[in-house]
Amino acid sequence: MNIKTNYQVTQNELTGKVVLVTGANRGFGRAMTLDLAKAGATVIMLGRDLGSLEETYDEVVDLGYQEPMLYPFDLEGAGPEHYEQLQAGVLQTFGQLDGLIHNAGVIGTMMSIEQYDLKLWYSTMQINVNAAFMLTQFLMPVLNKSADARILFLSSSVGRKARAYWGAYGVSKFAIEGLSKTLSEELEKTNIRVNSLDPGKMKTEMRRKAYPAENSDKIPLPESKSPVIVYLMSQASKDLNGEQLTLSDA
Numbered sequence: 001m002n003i004k005t006n007y008q009v010t011q012n013e014l015t016g017k018v019v020l021v022t023g024a025n026r027g028f029g030r031a032m033t034l035d036l037a038k039a040g041a042t043v044i045m046l047g048r049d050l051g052s053l054e055e056t057y058d059e060v061v062d063l064g065y066q067e068p069m070l071y072p073f074d075l076e077g078a079g080p081e082h083y084e085q086l087q088a089g090v091l092q093t094f095g096q097l098d099g100l101i102h103n104a105g106v107i108g109t110m111m112s113i114e115q116y117d118l119k120l121w122y123s124t125m126q127i128n129v130n131a132a133f134m135l136t137q138f139l140m141p142v143l144n145k146s147a148d149a150r151i152l153f154l155s156s157s158v159g160r161k162a163r164a165y166w167g168a169y170g171v172s173k174f175a176i177e178g179l180s181k182t183l184s185e186e187l188e189k190t191n192i193r194v195n196s197l198d199p200g201k202m203k204t205e206m207r208r209k210a211y212p213a214e215n216s217d218k219i220p221l222p223e224s225k226s227p228v229i230v231y232l233m234s235q236a237s238k239d240l241n242g243e244q245l246t247l248s249d250a
């Protein structure tokens with residue numbers, strides 16, 4: 001299902017909502033953090049690099065938006081005990097969670113399946129898939145406390161139609177699509193709505209790694225696409241569930 005990028009963020013439309021964004025320090029995660037905070041949501045900014053998390057936090061606060069909360073966390077190394085601490089912290093601080101956005105990801109490397117480096121395969125699947133599964137499972141009890149919650153998985157065109165040499169990244173996004181669909185069926189009768197989103201190309205570090213020779217001047221900035229994330233966390237999108245969403249130009 002196509003959705004358009006030209007959503008206008010209204011201040012306060014997400015006031016009172018708590019949304020956790022993974023990889024909130026830079027790229028698309030940073031852009032959506034700014035828009036969500038502008039709309040009044042309290043963003044739990046999860047990321048592994050405290051320095052750049054703090055820079056984004058400062059930007060949000062300097063703009064006068066809703067103050068976020070920093071949560072340094074390495075999705076590759078974390079075990080059940082770390083997820084348990086996160087669950088307890090969210091419960092204690094906010095009492096509920098209204099949005100969970102699985103944005104963090106790594107590209108792995110461009111290589112045939114035959115040649116693919118084993119360690120890189122494991123770490124890509126750990127960050128892109130296993131961590132998203134664990135985070136979802138551990139945060140389900142807090143999402144259940146919200147009257148209207150959302151889980152959003154960032155996907156990619158290569159997770160819907162296979163492309164040679166995209167290796168663990170492509171396979172991980174196919175897995176994310178499966179996780180999103182399965183979960184949306186299981187939660188159909190609850191207050192949690194689950195969807196995946198292919199945001200299309202964005203000028204970020206990931207895109208640069210995937211296409212190092214590309215002239216990036218004409219690649220859209222993540223800021224041009226992040227307003228739609230506010231829509232996907234808002235009341236206006238409450239009828240979307242189990243959708244494979246694709247961002248199309250306005």
Ligand SMILES: NC(=O)c1ccc[n+]([C@@H]2O[C@H](COP(=O)([O-])OP(=O)(O)OC[C@H]3O[C@@H](n4cnc5c(N)ncnc54)[C@H](OP(=O)(O)O)[C@@H]3O)[C@@H](O)[C@H]2O)c1
Binds near residue numbers: 025155
């Ligand atoms: N850019 C595109 O053209 C494009 C196209 C389709 C889909 N997407 C999807 O959109 C999402 C965001 O991509 P992006 O372009 O913004 O990528 P990006 O600029 O490379 O940012 C990736 C984010 O994930 C975080 N991350 C990676 N490993 C982590 C770990 N072990 N623990 C915690 N955080 C970790 C990074 O943190 P560090 O700063 O610590 O590395 C960074 O914040 C991804 O899911 C991607 O697959 C992007």
